Amino acid sequence: MFCNQCEQTTRGDVCYQWGACGKSPEVDALQDLLVHCLRGLSQVALQAKSFGITTRDQDEFTCEMLFSTLTNVNFSADDFVAFVNRAIALRESLKLQIQALGNPAINSAIANFQPAGDQQQLIKQGKDLEFEFIGQSAKNVDIFSLKLTILYGLKGVAAYAFHALELGEHDEDLYVFFHEVLANLDAQDKSLQEWLDITLQVGKMNLKAMELLDAGNTNTFGHPTPTPVTLGVTVGKAILVSGHDLLHLRAILEQTAGTGIKVYTHGELLPAHGYPQLKQTYPHLYGHYGTAWQNQTHEFEHFPGAIVMTTNCLMPPHETYKDKVFTLGPVGYPGLQHVSIRDITPIIQKALALPGFVEESDRGTVTTGFARNAVLGVADTVVNAVKSGNIRHFFLVGGCDGAKPGRNYYTDLVETIPSDCVVMTLGCGKFRFFDKQLGDIGGIPRLLDLGQCNDAYSAIQIAVALAQAFQVNVNQLPLSLVLSWYEQKAIAVLLTLLYLGIQNIRIGPTLPAFLTPNVAKLLSETYNLKLITTPEQDLAACLG
Structure with missing residues (x-):
């Protein structure tokens, strides 16, 4: 197998015998086969859209299926066999509608791919297609690196878009983007810069997906309150x-x-x-x-x-x-x-x-619900606290947690941050320090839980609003982003931040294995994206 889509990859390189997440080589092959089938489906879906044919079933299926291949979602080979067959059925349905209008359906190999009839042969097809894709891209490892970044980022976008569509929020441009990226992922005629541009477009579309999800959540459940x-x-x-x-x-x-x-x-x-x-x-x-x-x-x-x-x-x-x-x-x-x-x-x-709990326990409380409306509702108080010197700096310390060594860095960092600084957090990375009693600054809690990784949109809107209040750009705010990553949604959020031009992001505990040294250097030189070091060194650099 070949899988390097999460931070947990074997020796920080690639899982090639068994997934560190628990994914078997067989499931890995079937997931790659499913993505291959989605790429063919996307080519046909784009053609169908050009003829005015409705493709909502195909759009939503593509979104959900990309989500199903995320790390730690689905480990069932039987499920992926069913998904592959469904992808082909949806593709062929569109072809019939195209032909009914008197048009020939697209004639590419991937749009006419036929899966095998039994699971073992499907697994073999998946492995063959996986290594064929790797072989096609081996001529330029930096372009291959960006292709993987695009694909993995797209999976993260699909996760957010899937949650949004569950809540009735759709966007045609988002679905077209999914199909265009998948349909052209094997292109051999694009330059490194062109692939980098597509990578940033993934970040742009992820911002749209997170905005849709934010609207779905708040329209359905109300705006979070502390x-x-x-x-x-x-x-x-x-x-x-x-x-x-x-x-x-x-x-x-x-x-x-x-x-x-x-x-x-x-x-x-x-x-x-x-x-x-x-x-x-x-x-x-x-x-x-x-x-x-x-x-x-x-x-x-x-x-x-x-x-x-x-x-x-x-x-x-x-x-x-x-x-x-x-x-x-x-x-x-x-x-x-x-x-x-x-x-x-x-x-x-x-x-x-089952017995349930037979006795009570008191382990204290934590406060959540500091989403954008809650924070921006006291924006004047926050701005005045900064101007008066009561708040010196903001730290966004969040992202995905994980099991690898080195993640105690985030706990140590938060515990080291001075008492005149505010820590904002989101994602499961907060569980390293979510129950710390950090007190407050003039009634403003020093630890603000902004929500899930899905709520990164809130963090972005808070930063943008504060920048407007101070009449500066986001990079000039007294704000440092120190992020932990694990899976593909975190990659999508990172690409959104880069698309927005956010500089000086610190990420850890390791850089993604799918970034080649040249691509990592390019991101570092362009955005000053850097790997975490020690809490003391990073804190000194952030506070200047």
Whole structure:
């Protein structure tokens, strides 16, 4: 296999025998085969659009399928076989509509690719196509590096766009972009600069996707407000919901109302407590249990109720708790029961059959919900605090957490940041320090949880608004971005920041393995993108 799309890659290079995430070589091959089929589907979809044919089914399918290939989403070979066959069926459906208008369908090899009839042959096709793609790109490793960056970034954009479309937010330009990138990914006639331009366009379109998601979330659930969330538990039956999907969480809350079951969030769903239409409508949304995704094997084993995975973040479950884990949406794993969000009866039955919590515990609270409306609502106070010297600097310390050594850097950095500085955070990287008591500056909390990685749009809007208030550009603000990355959504957000021209970003704990030295140097020279060093050195540099 060949997979280097996440920070966890073997020896910081590439997973070639088995995925560090738990993905098998067979699933890796089927995922690559699916992407190949999506590339052919995209060519046909673009042709269909040019004739005025509606392609919404193909658009949404492409979005969801790219999401399914993200790290820690779906590990099921059977699922990917079904996805491949569905991709071909949707492609052929469009061809028939094109031909019905008296036009010949596109005649490229990839648009006419036929998958094999059994799983083992499909796996072989996937491996052959994977290495064919690598071989075509080996003539220029820097261009290959940018192609991988584009593909992985596109997967991150698809994740945000999928959540948005669940909430009824669509954008035709976004779908056209997906198809154009996929349809032309094997182009051999583009220069390094042209591929770099496409890479930045991924960042531009990710900003659009995050804006759509922000609109979907706030229109559906209200604007987040600062909300204390208990980290303890209460006596009774329980369901733990992990991942990112607020719509799935609401469906679980609706269907468990009146059952006596308490619902707890896990991981990136902590910010759900800040949305008024969730917390106020469903009092059995009790609290938050556990920390970041990489700790779930220990945390899930000790949770005495049913566990639901809604999006990426799933680790291969241990046998000790596998029977109480369920999957929803794009998530899949062999042996786990996949449930339709329209009827979660199996989840409820499992929760009622398990003992639940038999005694209460008090582990304190954390506050979430400092999204853009909440922060910008006190913008004048923030600006005055900066002008008066009470706030010296802002640090955005956020992103994805992970299991590799070196991530204690982020905890050490936050603990070292002086008391006249404010720390903003988002993503599961915050679980390194989310329960630290940092106090406040004139009533402004020194630790502001802006939300999920999905809420990076809020952070961008806060920075833009503060820049306008100070009549400077974002790069002139007393603001430093220190980011941790793990998977493809983090790459999409990074590309958005680069597209916006944000300078001096620090990223870690390692640079992506798919960036060649030349590409990394280019980004460093253009944007001053740099790898983290030590908390003391980076803090001194940020504070000047």
